[in-house]
Amino acid sequence: MREGHIGVDESGKGDFFGPLVVAACYVGPEHLAELDGVRDSKKLADGVAKKLAATIKRTCPHKVLTILPHKYNDLYRQIGNLNRLLAWGHARAIEEVLELQPCSQVISDQFADPEVLKRRLFEKGKRIELISMVRGEQDIAVAAASILARAEFLWRLEALSKEFGVDLPKGASPAVVAAGKRFVERYGREALDKVAKLHFKTTHNVLG
DNA sequence: TCTTGCTATCGCTAACAACG
DNA sequence: CGTTGTTAGCGATAGCAAGA
Structure with missing residues (x-):
């Protein structure tokens, strides 16, 4: 990795209870040493994900966007389509991380319509290369974002319980x-x- | 032996194409 | 038009295999 890039991922999409959480995380070459053990959150036990999330937050510029159920239901009524809702959330998280750490590349998981997200990012006049890939969580920045989102989802679900x-x-x-x-x-x-x-x-x- | 880790299966979502 | 099947992603879970 010569230059850093931003990874984005979400958690809570398939869960009935709890929020939808979208996270974006910048990872540069200078962060790699700190991020030992960071990989796809689905391959990690909940407790491990929470610990790694704390490390990532300490190390990398990031943004965690939590859409609690009440707000989620409201947005879903307005937007009417989960993909557009996700694109909206991803774009917001990415934009906030770009403020903290400008860079030229964003990697996301594959989801149905990456064009929606691309258009939203370009509207803002950002010159961003969006790479939308299947199994994006193999990328360390996407993995870090998936851990941030997962940990936040778990904490919020516990809080609601x-x-x-x-x-x-x-x-x-x-x-x-x-x-x-x-x-x-x-x-x-x-x-x-x-x-x-x-x-x-x-x-x-x-x-x- | 016991603990990992991988894989298959299932339920949930959405988009899209084929069909009656 | 609406229904149905396919593709595709996510999470949970069970079972089997490999390694400590």
Whole structure:
């Protein structure tokens, strides 16, 4: 790596409970020594991801964008399409990191329409090369961003569980439906907006 | 033996093409 | 038009294989 670049990734996209988190992280050659052990967050235990996240935050210019369920549901209604919502979030995180550390290259995971994100970045007049690749998390900056996003998602999900006194599991499994039913029993169906992504089919399973 | 790590499977999302 | 199947990404989980 001769020059540094920015990596972006998101977490919480497939989880019924909890926020959607988008993170962008700049990694330059000068950071590599500090980032030992940084790889795709999916290959790391939750605890390891949290520790590495602290290291990354100490080392690299970064931005973590947390969209809590209430805001997420609101944005989803406005935007109507998860890809555009993701593009919006990615662009915002990237722009903030560019303010901290200008550079010319951004690498993201493959997602359905990279053109949307490219257009958004170019609108701002930035001369940025956006590389959208399958298994982008093999890149260290994308891996670092995935860890930041993952750790933040875990912390926020724990915070929500604590706040409402209901254990909110990851993913969208039967355990998630059961937890959703318990939550609604205690707080009513309107309150679901505060902890869950309502456009999932899981919502019908919880309320039905 | 016990602990890793990889892979297959499943459920969830969205986009797109083919079809009735 | 709407439905259905395919492709593709994400997360969770179980089971098997390889290494300490």
